[in-house]
Amino acid sequence: MALLLILETATKNCSIALSENGHVIESIDFNDGHFSHSEKLHVFIEEICIKSGRKLNKLDAIAVSKGPGSYTGLRIGVSAAKGLCYGLNIPLISLETLEILSRTYASNCKVSSKDLIIPMIDARRMEVYTAVFDSKFKKIKDTEALILKEDSFDEFLNKSVCHFIGDGAEKSKELYEKENSKFESSLYPSAAAVAKLAQIAYDKSEFENVAYFEPYYLKDFVDGKKGA
Numbered sequence: 590m591a592l593l594l595i596l597e598t599a600t601k602n603c604s605i606a607l608s609e610n611g612h613v614i615e616s617i618d619f620n621d622g623h624f625s626h627s628e629k630l631h632v633f634i635e636e637i638c639i640k641s642g643r644k645l646n647k648l649d650a651i652a653v654s655k656g657p658g659s660y661t662g663l664r665i666g667v668s669a670a671k672g673l674c675y676g677l678n679i680p681l682i683s684l685e686t687l688e689i690l691s692r693t694y695a696s697n698c699k700v701s702s703k704d705l706i707i708p709m710i711d712a713r714r715m716e717v718y719t720a721v722f723d724s725k726f727k728k729i730k731d732t733e734a735l736i737l738k739e740d741s742f743d744e745f746l747n748k749s750v751c752h753f754i755g756d757g758a759e760k761s762k763e764l765y766e767k768e769n770s771k772f773e774s775s776l777y778p779s780a781a782a783v784a785k786l787a788q789i790a791y792d793k794s795e796f797e798n799v800a801y802f803e804p805y806y807l808k809d810f811v812d813g814k815k816g817a
């Protein structure tokens with residue numbers, strides 16, 4: 590029976606979940622439209638332990654969203670995860686943010702077997718962090734920082750229903766709105782959606798080197814004042 594704490598801070602959603610053997614015991618999602626993770630994350634960790642009746646020293650591993658996403662958000666989440674892993678002497682698991690977002694969407698919305706999921710995290714202007722997943726969450730187009738163009742997803746839109754999701758999907762709507770395209774721009778990745786995925790990684794001992802692990806920023810951080 591593995592007790593795992595999952596942290597997701599790559600977007601404006603500060604999300605944590607506590608899972609046991611792949612099943613969510615407690616979860617918290619907080620999004621006030623700002624990046625308030627530095628004030629909220631440790632408070633939520635304490636709160637989720639109290640609600641569940643579990644103690645931090647009983648954790649078997651920490652799973653953290655590794656990016657891409659907000660530079661500040663990722664740094665806060667990964668720093669917290671590494672600190673806990675060091676203090677508790679437990680392993681660290683990393684999960685890709687775009688897959689977390691895709692699984693969050695699929696847990697709430699119908700995705701048919703031949704559909705494609707295209708998660709998008711806003712990277713300012715007409716740029717997004719994106720990838721393409723099939724309905725089984727197999728990645729069929731690698732993660733990239735993409736400047737959106739009218740033909741960016743033609744090869745997928747010409748053959749499948751495409752679900753454009755995440756806060757970057759809003760600016761894609763004018764470009765890709767077709768009969769077989771769907772859009773959900775109000776969705777953010779949630780830690781609770783990947784409890785089973787984190788458990789699978791734990792069972793396979795797919796652990797990171799706590800000392801050397803860094804978030805997957807994908808792009809260099811440019812302007813600290815503009816945040817995320």
